[in-house]
Every structure is written in structure tokens, then in C-alpha cells.
Amino acid sequence: MPDMLTPSKWVQSYADSLFGFAIARTGDRDIARDLVQETFLSALENRRTFRGESSERTWLFSILKNKIIDHYRRKGSERTVSVSGDAENADESYFFDEVGHWKSTLLPTDWGSAPEEARSSEFLETLQKCLSRLTAQCRGVFTLKYIDEMESDEICKELAISPSNYWVIIHRAKLLLRNCLEKNWLNA
């Protein structure tokens, strides 16, 4: 039922919320904008599949979600270049010495009363920045799990990664995010 859709009003009505959703998940303005545009174009191509069971808005969001997953999947298969000493691109061994203990320069410090302050907008802003510095695959997995609250096995399936690889990525993401927040939020 094509007449239930109003493409001429899509940009005005939904572009900003779709864009906000995409940028929170990709951390990249240009990529987010392109994904929103692709969403509108795909929606037009597939307008006949819209049955009116969900709202136009829900339908557009579900298309965008698939675009984002495709984006992560593409990124995951790209090799990421690790720059030595650059924590943003480091793997988990960056944080530990040869015997698996925390490196003395990277020991987690006491955050004190941080749990109560964590709700502050500065914390969330820094978290957003730290998230955008992760590699695309790391960011994608973390975002699907903790922002979208998707199930782990579902994420593995969607991104075509093995469970053991998945936990390694989660471990890496948490090490990097914690360290980044400590440096840029706690000690800012």
C-alpha cells in the first residue's frame, strides 16, 4: 500500500532522529549521513513491502538498523592497522606485561565517588568520544551489545564472528573504553 507512505516528508520528519541513531552507533558524521540517505533510497525501492503493520517511522528505523549491521560487517572484514603505542588501536596485550599483570603505567586508578557522577553529561560525552576512537568492529560489537542491548549470540550471527572472537573483542573494547575514560574524564 504505497499511499500509506509519504516520502516527500521523510527528511523533514525523520532525518534527524535517524541521523542521531546512526551517529551514536558509528561515531562518524559522514558515515551516519550516508547511511540515512541509503535508508531513504532503499525504503523507496522497497516501498511495496511496507504493509502498514508498523508505523512509517518504525519501518525506516528497521531499514537503518540493517544498514548499520552491514556497515559493521564490512568494516569487520577490513584489516585494521595497529599503530604501536597507540592505545586506540591496541589489542588487549597492550595493557599487560609479559606475565599478564597490569603494566605499571596503565594500572586502573580509584574512581572514588565516580559511580554517582557517571550520569553527568561530561561522562557521557567522553564515553561517546572514546567509543568513536575504537576500531569499527570493536565499536560495532560494543554498541550492539550495550546500547542496542542485543543478545550476544544474535550479534555473533549478524556480524558473522565466532563466540570466542566476540568475547575477545568485548574484552578489548572494555579495556580501551575504561582507560580512555580514566584519562579523558576522570583526570580531565
Next chain:
Amino acid sequence: MSQGSHRKLFITCQEATYLISKDEVWATGLLDKLKLAVHLMICEFCRRFSKQTKIIERQARHLTPEARLSEEEKGLMEEAIKTKENGLQ
């Protein structure tokens, strides 16, 4: 986890933080849970890691950045939609 880790009770911080990150009930075995508990009793740094990553997980849900597209970007999108619509008709 390294090969010999199944036999020893004491694990490294690298192994402990991996188990902490793998925070789902079904994903970690009983023996690993025990090893982690022993490690956390003696390692304040991994205790901090555990506490702080839980804060991060909880707060991640509140991430909704105030991002807006410019009028120019929106204009370009509207044009692209119109062109596509005409092409499909």
C-alpha cells in the same frame, strides 16, 4: 586463556579481566568463576576494572548525542529522494 590455565588456580590480570568482560552466566564455567573470585580477593586493580566497566555498561544505554543535519544536507537528501522516486515511476 592460555593453554596451561586449566590446571592452575591463580590466573593473571589479563585472564581475569577477560573473565570479567565475559559477564554472562552461560559463558563462563564454574571453575573459571572460582578462579576469578580468588583473583579478585587479592587484586584491587581487577576489582576496580570490574566495578568501572559495569558503570560504563550501565551508562552506555543513555547515549543519545544531540546531532543534527545541516539544512544543506537535508536539501541534498530531499533531492536524492525526488530523483529516485521519479526514476522508479
